[in-house]
Amino acid sequence: MALRRVGERAAWLLASLLLASLLIFAATNALPGDVAQVMLGTNATPGEAARLRAELGLDQPFLVRYMEWIWGALRFDFGESYITGKPIAPLIASRLAVSAWLILFGMIVAVLIALPAGAYAAVRRRHADGVAVSALSQIGLAVPAFWAGIWLVVIFAVNLQWLPAGGYVTPQESVGQWLAHLVLPVTSLAIVQASIISRYVRGSVIEVLHEDYFRTARAVGWSRTGALMRHGLRNTGISLLTVIGLQLATLLVGAIIIEQVFALPGLGSSLLLAVSQRDLGVVQAIVLLLVWAVLAINFLVDVAYQLIDPRLRRVGDDR
Amino acid sequence: MRHVTLYLGAGLIGVIVAMAVVGTFWTPYPPDAVVGPGLQPPSAEHWLGTDGLGGDIFSRLLSGARICLLIGIGSVVAAAVVGVPVGIFSGMVRGWVGEIPARLSDILYGFPALLLAILFAAALGGSTWTATMAIALASIPAFVRIARAATLQVMSQGYIEAARVSGTPRTAVAARHVLPNIAPAVGVQLSVSVGLAILAEAGLSYLGLGSGPETPTWGRMLREAQTYVFSAPQLALWPGLAIAVATLGFNLLGDGLRDLLDPRLREIR
DSSP states (O other), X not given: OOHHHHHHHHHHHHHHHHHHHHHHHHHHHTSSOOHHHHHHOTTOOHHHHHHHHHHXXXXXXXXXXXXXXXXXXXXXXXXXXXXXXXXHHHHHHHHHHHHHHHHHHHHHHHHHHHHHHHHHHHHTTTSHHHHHHHHHHHHHHHSOHHHHHHHHIIIIIXXXXXXXXXXXXXXXXXXXXXXXXXXXXXXXXXXXXXXXXXXXXXXXXXHHHTSHHHHHHHHTTOOHHHHIIIIIHHHHHHHHHHHHHHHHHHHHHHHHHHHHHTTXXXXXXXXXXXXXXXXXXXXXXXXXXXXXXXXXXXXXXXXXXXXXXXXXXOTTOOO | OTTHHHHHHHHHHHHHHHHHHHHHHOOSSOTTSOOSOTTOOSOSSSTTOBOTTSOBHHHHHHHHHHHHHHHHHXXXXXXXXXXXXXXXXXXXXXXXXXXXHHHHHHHHHTSOHHHHHHHHHHHHOOOHHHHHHHXXXXXXXXXXXXXXXXXXXXXXXXXXXXXXXXXXXXXXXXXXXXXXXXHHHHHHHHHHHHHHHHHHHHHHHHHTOSSOTTSOOXXXXXXXXXXXXXXXXXXXXXXXXXXXXXXXXXHHHHHHHHHHHOGGGTTTO
């Protein structure tokens, strides 16, 4: 196996995680805006502000504060919020599940739509219906997810009153209500993702249709659908994996916005609340978590890619 | 039927550009003022009606086109000016020196525009400027990648070797041979990136992380429209449609350019 290559990648992953954390810390700390001043309000005397800064450790040099922060982060301890005074880690833990469900379901639904839609658009690419599917994906790509979300609320919550307009119920409370509250947010997120992914699926299926092995399979009696299932799916699977990795960042961002549309109590809404309150500790912690997640999952996709697709292994790696 | 996406894309962009040009010189009412009772239906005075606060929707829509194009195109051009030279450098220089800029831009890839904008907004307060900066920074990695990949391809060609052997300095090779040859790929990326930038800006304004209330961006109009989703859902129609038309225009233009410049891909895309 390409162990050496995986090792190289892993080393680079560690370096990127470190650099990314440094960037996040620098962006929120080196920029103007004094936390102590914000906490005390404008009437605070310089003496009070200085005392609070010392109490919070803000008078330490930048690198010392960074080291303390990142050491805490590695143990999932982000200190306390400057605004509420409560510890940050439990807040994140309680919000994580909502965002994770949204993203997970969003991706699953998107793939379930994109696979058949993309394959159909590929096979029927010279017919009106195939072109229509492609055109639909172009439109889905251009529609802002939050706009789609607003219209889903107007149609299914306000007019038809089939589903709730927003809010969240945990699966422990009621599985049915939990699902009902997730349907519209997941759909708005999945529309965009499905459009993007279906275009990749279409491209890779068209490639398969032109391959000699596909023609051979057809010639020995496989039906078009059968040959596509046998060969197309496998070929598409590899490119699908890459797209999902690449799309993860888009999906995370989309989830932050969608949480706002549907008032879901996830990481995104915590993050936006913290920004409006200038609660830097919470902002740092959540952004770090999201960026690390993107980098780590891209690493995993990269490794999986190396392992699945033998064509990508370097000559001499298979020893 | 040939180049239909290209013309369609250019046409849609033309609509937005026309709106921006008209909106710069003339709007029926001041776009940022209360000009009548709120939530009026479309009428002779207010072609698209008024919003919740009594602003004229048509005027705000027109004036939003300019901001959308300025931020979308401005941030992406800035990203290309930084990203393309870095990508060329990274593609021309062998070994780890060339690899480092590519790897650094991969890290930046982990920071989508929204997260950068959130970091800036937390530290500085959100504004048109922080939103543009965030979108520009987030658009850089795509240009580094595309310029690097195209440069690597160009560098394997015989004429580069000929130029190098005949003593042409590296910077001259980059300017005379590499840049013109990777320009088509960069052009396609420009168009695609502007589409993404417009969507990102809309998202930021919607979240209140972009331009302030005095600037009627389409995203902000949608943010305000959501308050009235039960009583006046029609408010959410036009701004969203405008964002979709602008994004679709640049996406189609990008696809059309790709087909035009790289006929091998015509069948696939």
